Amino acid sequence: MRYALIIAAGKQSRFKDELPKALAKVHGTCILDINIGHFKKYSDEVYVVCSYENEKYFLDYPHLTIHSGFGSGDAVLKALQMLPLKLGDTCFIAWGDSVQEEKLYKDVVDAYDGRIVVPCNKEMKPYVQIIEDKPSLIVHFSKFGESISEGYHDLSLFYGNANKMKDALLKMHEKYWKEDHYAHKHGDELEFLDIFNDMKVEAFILDMKGIKSYSFNTLEDLENINRSL
Numbered sequence: 001m002r003y004a005l006i007i008a009a010g011k012q013s014r015f016k017d018e019l020p021k022a023l024a025k026v027h028g029t030c031i032l033d034i035n036i037g038h039f040k041k042y043s044d045e046v047y048v049v050c051s052y053e054n055e056k057y058f059l060d061y062p063h064l065t066i067h068s069g070f071g072s073g074d075a076v077l078k079a080l081q082m083l084p085l086k087l088g089d090t091c092f093i094a095w096g097d098s099v100q101e102e103k104l105y106k107d108v109v110d111a112y113d114g115r116i117v118v119p120c121n122k123e124m125k126p127y128v129q130i131i132e133d134k135p136s137l138i139v140h141f142s143k144f145g146e147s148i149s150e151g152y153h154d155l156s157l158f159y160g161n162a163n164k165m166k167d168a169l170l171k172m173h174e175k176y177w178k179e180d181h182y183a184h185k186h187g188d189e190l191e192f193l194d195i196f197n198d199m200k201v202e203a204f205i206l207d208m209k210g211i212k213s214y215s216f217n218t219l220e221d222l223e224n225i226n227r228s229l
Helices: 031-042 072-082 102-111 162-176 194-198 219-228
Strands: 002-007 045-051 063-066 090-095 098-100 116-123 128-133 136-141 151-154 157-161 203-207 213-215
Touching: 002 031, 002 072, 031 045, 031 090, 031 098, 031 102, 045 072, 063 072, 072 090, 072 162, 090 098, 090 162, 098 102, 102 116, 102 157, 102 203, 128 203, 136 194, 136 203, 157 162, 162 194
Parallel strands: 002 045, 002 090, 045 063, 116 203
Antiparallel strands: 090 157, 098 213, 116 151, 116 157, 128 136, 128 151
């Protein structure tokens, strides 16, 4: 079974709009509808991961509802725990505030070899910098003040063995959860990308060489996407 999870449970404090970012529109078309349409071509089941606070916006979509506010890794873990996973099942993870070119999905599936596939492009001072460190990756976060130079930045899409991702996130939860928050050097939340830093999950960078993913945090970012597409 191949699953797809679109993570749309964030508080979106920087996006000054009532609607969740996943429901924003690009040239009049809802980003979530675009992403689900792409995923359905390459996945058996697609779910939006939403919060109890914003679930009302996603009632018309197949969705998994979680208690949010504990980071992207925590959201992915809770969603994976709701799925009836079997040995060998795989899963796409995508951020709801992004839209990808369709070719990206096919290339990721074709490249899968048992390790997590992390499609990337090179950028000048990316928001997140990903470095190959076999068998895993090293991830630096600019928002935590880590030094970042030109390098690879993920395209808001990940693909790999669902049970391996769940097990790694569960180990991180057990290690860092302290009563009502996560105690981690990257703040009081669980970052999904820290499974490479902390758990050394096997993964590799898939250099997409110009294939783009468009992500946004603010309404201005969204306007720029509309202008560029």
